[in-house]
Amino acid sequence: MTGRVPALRRGTNLARIAGFNEAVIIDAIRRSKGGLSRVELTELTSLSAQTISNICRRMIEAGLIVEGERVVTGVGKPRTLLSLNPAGQYAVGVHLDPLVMTFVVLDFTGSVVAHSQQPTPTAASPDEVMDDVRETLEDLIASTGIDDAAIAGIGFASPGPIDTQAGVILDPPHLPGWRNVPLRDHLRETTDLPVLLDKDVIAAAVGERWAGATMGYANSVFVYLSTGVGVGITIDDTVVRGFSSNAGDIGHLVVDPDGPLCECGLHGCMGASLSPAAFVAAAVDAGVLPASTLRAGSDPARLDKAFDRLVGRADAGDVAALEVIRMSAVRLAKAVDTLANLVDTEVVAFGGPTWTRLSGHYLRLVPDMVAGHLVRGALGPLRVRGTALGEDVVAIGAACLVLDRAFSPHAASFALSG
Ligand SMILES: [Zn+2]
Structure with a gap:
């Protein structure tokens, strides 16, 4: 198993937030769009009704899911639909591009709640750019009024090559001057939030799968x-x-x-x-x-x-x-x-x-x-x-990396989370 574990899983400092069964339930609800009842969750996940009931109660208490309207479907008791609480968790995404830097904040349903963009300074050193990034992130998060405790982490997408295990941007051909930049640790220390570094196209692919053109x-x-x-x-x-x-x-x-x-x-x-x-x-x-x-x-x-x-x-x-x-x-x-x-x-x-x-x-x-x-x-x-995510696909994908890491039922990440 060890040989197949992606480097990201070893190099990350982002803890899993949901357990495996919780992640399975969150994933099913997220894909359903309109919400799911406990009975539907039992049918979809093969978990027992008791397990579903216990986990849903805990997640409602934690503010991750909310109970919605009661719907009548044929005979039997009306069913209460469960959906993700948009304010349950947030994730921040940054896309470093040779021309522009894009910043987004996503809510738990994957909707963009804050966005900003600025030209990538060409003459500045990576240190100056990282200070810029930190300031922009602080302003952006402050503008939303979201408590830091509700932010699962920052996903940072950069052109390759990068070293995901060390969290270092190596020497992307279109980013002159960026060589061996320890981006992840720097951002983690200055923002005090968990940070994931991934390659731009990989972030975009994750984003399209989460909320875009390749979903499903x-x-x-x-x-x-x-x-x-x-x-x-x-x-x-x-x-x-x-x-x-x-x-x-x-x-x-x-x-x-x-x-x-x-x-x-x-x-x-x-x-x-x-x-x-x-x-x-x-x-x-x-x-x-x-x-x-x-x-x-x-x-x-x-x-x-x-x-x-x-x-x-x-x-x-x-x-x-x-x-x-x-x-x-x-x-x-x-x-x-x-x-x-x-x-x-x-x-x-x-x-x-x-x-x-x-x-x-x-x-x-x-x-x-x-x-x-x-x-x-x-x-x-x-x-x-x-x-389906438009011009901000990479930044949105970077934030989705965080949600995916913290809340998706991937076998590889669970193998290492214990
Ligand atoms: Zn060539």
Whole structure:
């Protein structure tokens, strides 16, 4: 068993809040949307009526669940529906992105109750950024009036590579200056709250499973399209973290041998082909944007503006701009083919700033492009969908990591919690 335990489980300082049976009940109620009666819980969980009754009483006393209306369903006594108390627990999520930092507070049902966003300072040292993060968190939590005791913890999502066991951000390629930053311990000491550090795409995949586009699917792939690309893979109801908890680095998968040159020396890597810089270069080649646009170089903010101009032209029906988008969809579909065939997934969901811009085009183009290449094609089409959590998917996912860790009935975390 020990060899299969993900590093996160060993490196975490976040204690489980619910016992296994409590977590099973919370999970069933959370998935039910409208609430469940004790009788329905007994049927769903196979726990005895007495056990359900005892656990529910304790959780009502603890403020985690609440009794709602009494409903009559056929013969017998009216049943009282139990639902999660939104104020029962809260979790904080932070997404560190090369361009912006996003902060959210989620209630126990996964709804966002507070949100803030600010540019990631480019010139500041990691120490200064972490001080900024702490101040923003304090202000945000204070603005909600939530007592610290009701906050289960802070989930922090960073680009990889990271060392989840040590809680250290190693040296993400798009975060110059961030090298061996002991983020988790620093934040824990300065905020006095439990902190989990995880990779951005893994946080996003957990968030979509908790409250988003892949909820209810045992096998799913989440593709994050931003300055870089990454995937969060779920197999048999478990988000795959891998040996070092850095799974999902798909940036160097070649999706077009004639595509743009990547820093790794190959042509047409997925990351290099779907970066904002690649879109802008293709738009200049196609005459959609003037050659002077390339003076933006690698400056992310200026590239972003140029990318927006390309999307604006495509949205307005410009044929050349639409062709640039179509070519990028071919490359994206190639990556989706490979992923879907490799892990035999039911659904692929997309998110990230590039997806936000292009979702209308990609939802129209990608499903048909993928259809012909699926090995299991006869079993029905692959479901292709956009994030249900919007632009804040990674920050929300980071907070969901905390709720997932504290309240989900995962065998691996229980094996270690004792
Ligand atoms: Zn490459």
